[in-house]
Amino acid sequence: MGIIRIDNLNKTYGKDIQALCDISFEVEEGEVFGLVGPDGAGKSTFFNILTTLLLPTSGSAVIMGLDITKDTLEIRQIIGYLPGTFSLYPDLTVEENLIFFATMYKSNIRDNMPLIRPIWKQLAPFKKRRAGKLSGGMKQKLALCCALIHKPKILFLDEPTTGVDPVSRTEFWDILKNIKQQGITVVVSTPYMDEATRCDRIALIQNGHIIKIDTPQQIIAGFKGRLFTIKVADIFGLLRDMKQFPLKSIFYPYGEYLHIAFYDDEATALPLFKEFLQEQQHNYEGLEPISPTIEDCFIELATS
Numbered sequence: 059m060g061i062i063r064i065d066n067l068n069k070t071y072g073k074d075i076q077a078l079c080d081i082s083f084e085v086e087e088g089e090v091f092g093l094v095g096p097d098g099a100g101k102s103t104f105f106n107i108l109t110t111l112l113l114p115t116s117g118s119a120v121i122m123g124l125d126i127t128k129d130t131l132e133i134r135q136i137i138g139y140l141p142g143t144f145s146l147y148p149d150l151t152v153e154e155n156l157i158f159f160a161t162m163y164k165s166n167i168r169d170n171m172p173l174i175r176p177i178w179k180q181l182a183p184f185k186k187r188r189a190g191k192l193s194g195g196m197k198q199k200l201a202l203c204c205a206l207i208h209k210p211k212i213l214f215l216d217e218p219t220t221g222v223d224p225v226s227r228t229e230f231w232d233i234l235k236n237i238k239q240q241g242i243t244v245v246v247s248t249p250y251m252d253e254a255t256r257c258d259r260i261a262l263i264q265n266g267h268i269i270k271i272d273t274p275q276q277i278i279a280g281f282k283g284r285l286f287t288i289k290v291a292d293i294f295g296l297l298r299d300m301k302q303f304p305l306k307s308i309f310y311p312y313g314e315y316l317h318i319a320f321y322d323d324e325a326t327a328l329p330l331f332k333e334f335l336q337e338q339q340h341n342y343e344g345l346e347p348i349s350p351t352i353e354d355c356f357i358e359l360a361t362s
């Protein structure tokens with residue numbers, strides 16, 4: 059049985075904003091589990107419920123045998139939470155923030171220093187600096203130290219890399235890998251699809267619905283279409299014209315390219331598509347098959 063078990067969880071705000079719709083899954087002990095989806099998908103709502111800050115409208119969630127609606131104090135002792143918004147005291151120094159969180163959990167810095175040492179080493183030169191004056195990446199590292207200082211069994215992180223520069227993002231995921239190696243289960247959300255591959259398993263979430271749960275590798279292997287990339291001068295013109303393309307396909311901008319997935323075999327779809335491009339007078343280059351990413355899988359699942 060999983061370390062977290064979620065059954066038919068629903069959350070409605072007011073009368074008609076359904077932020078979570080009938081969510082059920084388990085998180086296994088020791089894994090890095092990712093909740094991946096765009097803004098407004100329901101990720102923060104999920105985190106606030108699992109960390110006992112918000113009550114669900116219906117359904118249940120059990121963490122290590124404890125019920126999120128009844129055993130809130132016990133749950134708070136065994137979890138660490140890094141919320142999406144800056145959660146520290148900006149007027150306290152780096153060191154004072156850490157002491158504050160350790161004291162709040164009746165823990166002490168000395169006992170749990172081995173767990174946070176690799177991160178703390180980078181923060182130590184700034185320990186007398188006010189937390190509010192740190193860079194974005196450093197703030198995240200301090201927040202992570204504060205969330206870990208009571209040695210939780212499960213660490214929840216809501217979009218820890220949003221707004222963080224790409225180098226610090228990579229570094230942050232390396233830190234999470236290290237935390238996992240210390241035996242802590244990690245539940246993390248991200249709107250960045252490229253980060254999904256750093257998780258052991260992911261749940262893709264859209265409009266409050268889980269549209270797929272599996273390992274990133276299995277999700278990619280399950281892509282059904284035959285995927286191509288193409289560069290055209292007039293992306294929006296082609297997106298408009300594709301409505302007349304006779305075969306089943308999905309197509310969407312992907313950076314400066316368009317991605318197109320066909321659901322007929324390549325020998326049928328490709329010549330027809332080239333003909334279509336010519337008829338519609340689209341200049342193109344670099345039409346070639348590619349392997350899908352998690353983002354392609356998300357779009358395929360979300361549009362089917």
Ligand code: ADP
Nearest residue numbers: 071075077095096097098099100101102103104
């Ligand atoms: P995410 O973290 O994936 O961006 P959220 O959980 O913040 O998603 O939001 C899910 C949906 O619930 C969105 O439509 C959002 O506008 C709505 N929502 C979130 N919090 C509230 C709230 N306190 N009151 C009303 N609607 C909310």
